[in-house]
Amino acid sequence: MNYQYIQLEHQENVSYLTLNRPEVHNAFDDRMIAELLHALDSIDExxxxxxxxxxxxxxxxxxxxDLNWMRSMAEKDFDENLADAGELSALMERLDTLSKPTIALLQGAAFGGAVGLAACCDIAVAHDQANFCLSEVKIGLIPAVISPYVMRAMGTRQARRYMLTAERFSAAAAHDTGLVHSVTDDLESALQPLLTALVDNSPAAVTAAKRLALDIDQQPLNETTRRTTIExxxxxRVSAEGQEGLQAFLEKRTPAWKKG
Structure with a gap:
């Protein structure tokens, strides 16, 4: 796909996915959603x-x-709006379940669906001057598609407030509610130790740990859940990286995945 609204760059072990419509404050429409879905598939592979x-x-x-995209929605019937919403839902689900760990770097405004993107990433870091808003009810809509991810990140109590009031909230408030993990005055400097920590870990274990977190989230602590964790x-433990990691630990040496 020829990307118009995003950039995708692979640098050694890191893929950088960048929203690139600054002239409209990186507002997204059906084209950007399609590009992001395509890029996420590329990153996963x-x-x-x-x-x-x-x-x-x-x-x-x-x-x-995007305002023009919203205008087009108003002219579409129910079935067409179902299809549009389905694509946005597919984007959130794809980002949420990406096999690679994901880090969101958030500056300036992160409104509406952008809050959903932040909530779907494994780690979210906000600039200290960033601000957030679940603005949908101001224009007669609701943050339906992003709500499961936002509520999981912020908790039901906090999410209900901001979904109902549509008030702006600061990076500090986003941190207090759990939407972002840290706040900084230098996003790039904050990124580096996170990249180092993630790349130093077993790739297979990181993928498995993320899958475990997604599968266990909000499940009852019953025999099925226990059996899942045991298995x-x-x-x-018996996988190639599991064996290598245990042996490296016991032999006090660097595991193979950290070499080169």
Whole structure:
């Protein structure tokens, strides 16, 4: 696909996915959603990618939905709106379940669906001057498609407030609610130790740990859940990387995946 609204760059073990419509504050429409879906598939299949960084060009991370796209939605019937919403839902699900760990770097405004993108990433880091808003009810809509991810990140109590009031909230408030993990005045400097930590870990274990977190989330602590965790730790213990990691630890040497 020829990307118009995003950039995708692979650098050694890291893939950088960048929103690139600064002239409209990186607002997204059906074209950008399609490009992001295509790029995420490419990242998942990339042979050397170990981490994906989601970022944006310009003053703002993303203002949310593009005005012209929203205008076109108003002219569509129910079935056409179902299809549109389905594509946005597919994007959130694809980002949320990407096999690689994901880091969002958030500056300026992150409104509407952009809050969903942040919530779908494994790690979210906000600039200290960033601000957030679940703005949908201001224009008679609701943050439906992103709500499962936002509520999981922020918790139901906090999400209900911001979904109902559509008030802007600061990076500090986003941190307090759990939407972002850290706040900084230098996103690039904050990124480096995270990349180092993730790349130093077993690639197979990181993928398995992410899958475990997704599968166990909000599941009851019952025999099925216990059996799942028992089977997964047993499987990874006897895997190639599991064996290598244990032997390296016992022999006090560097594991093979950290070499080269």
């Amino acid at each position: 990339h042979p050397t990618c170990r981490v994906m960084v989601l970022r944006a060009v310009g003053k703002n991370f993303s203002a949310g939905a 997964r730790i047993a499987a990874i």
